[in-house]
Amino acid sequence: MRQPKVKTFVITGGGTGGHIYPALAIARGLTERYPGCRIEYVGGYHGLETSIVPRAGLPLTKIHCRGLERRISWQAVRALGETAWGLSEALWLLRRRRPDLVIGTGGFVALPVVMAATMLGIPAVIHEQNAYPGITNRLLASRVALVMLTFAEAAKRLKARRTVLTGLPVRTEIMTAERQAGRRFFQLPEKGQVILTVGGSRGAQRLNEAMPVVAQALASLPDAYLVHVTGEPHLASVQAAYRQVGMDESRLRILPYLERMEQALAACDLCIGRAGAAFLAELTVRGLPSILIPYPFAAENHQEANARSLVDAGAARMIVDRELTGETLTPLVLELLREPATLTAMGQAALTLGKPTALTSIIDEIDQLLQKG
Incomplete structure (x- = not known):
């Protein structure tokens, strides 16, 4: 009896974790759907994929790539040459x-790899994580068989043959972590209100400066607790700021970095943070209300577009980074904590946006495409 052909996949996406982690999730889904399949990851020489992908156990091939420039310059010529x-x-x-x-999941390296596939007649698909698509996926959308989306509004900014709303894959641990276990992890009482503040792996300076001011006001809410992930470079200065305002240390947990983010999300009642697509996917699958401060230097200001999609659905409030201070953040935090019904409604709205079966949807779409041949 003839054995079925072993499937072979090339996955590409790089530069930042926002492109790499969805690619790794898809790789995991392919391995589960097609046991024994061969997967090769193609990345650049300088992106985070150089360390993250090998740790995930996938073979990594590196090619040259560089971000395209919008203005005519020597850098633009060099970028075109490397591409x-x-x-x-x-x-x-x-x-x-x-x-x-x-x-392809975006990033500079995905452009030459997916472009090469379409030139050779090899089927190709891309996944777009953000509400405002990056330049790579905008250039590729019309050439690939399918564009899979995290945010529905991204479709109107792409000239694609076909789009489908799949969502963004989220780790199983994020979805299954239990509230009581999260509270125990941080040694917090089960009945208190917990605010989680996180600004990304390296932190967010303006958010770090604003939160001690918020903490000072939390004295009026004796059952409010704060978990603050500062980012490694900011730990000492944030600790000093909290000491200066006299925050009760029994109600405060300060960490430079948190590997067990699922425990923090399970424990919290309100989340304050940036608006990267992966983080928002985690908030929505858990149904968490949030105050979002989009990173102002994200390409195409895509984090603000991401945040607005949650704000428009009633799942979040937003403060743009340039307007963020302790004085602007404090009244919003107090308002939400004092109105549990509002927090509940925001959480329910977030849950309607969540896509807990995103990975299954992505692999199903890929399977249908392969069956069509």
Whole structure:
């Protein structure tokens, strides 16, 4: 009896964790759906994929790539040259591998790899994490068979053959962590109100400066507790700021970094943080109300577009970074904590946006495409 052909996939996406982690989730889903399949990750020489992908146990091939410039300059010429170099490397690689499918999740490296696939007639799909698509996916959308979306509004900014709203894959631990276990992890009482503040892996300076002012006002709410993930560079200064305002240390948990984010999300009643797509996917699958402060230097200001999608649905409030101070944040935090019904309604709205089956939806779409041949 003839054995079925082993599936081969090339996955590409890089630069930041926002492109890499969804790619790794898709790789995990493919491995579960197609046991024994071969997966090769193609990344750049300088992005975070150089360390993250090998740790995930996937073979990594590196090609040249550089972000495209919008203005005519020597940097723009160099970027075009490196992209062309990367395209030639990708063409050579894909001719040798002949994968069944190429999957791109954005970032500079995805452009030459997915472009090469479409030039060679190899089926290709892309996943767009943000409400405002990046330049790579905008350039590729019309060439690939399918664009999978996290935010529905991204479709109107893409000239795509076909789009489908799948959501963004979220780790199982995020969805299954229990509230009581989260409270025990931080040694917090079960009945108090917990605020989680997180500004990304390196922290958010303006948010770190604002929260001690908020903490001072929390004295009027004796059952309010604060978990603050500062980012490694900011730990000492944030600790000093909390001491200066006299925050009761029994109601405060300060960490430079948190690997067990699922425990913090399970424990909290209100989350304050940036508006990266992966973080918002986690908030929505858990149904958490939030105050979002979009990172102002994100490409195409995509974090503000992400945040507005939650605000428009009633799931979040937003303060733009330039307007964030302790004085602007404090009244909003107190208002929400004093109105449990509002927090509940925001959480329910967030839950309607969540896509807990995002990974299954993505793999189903890929499976249908492969079956069509």
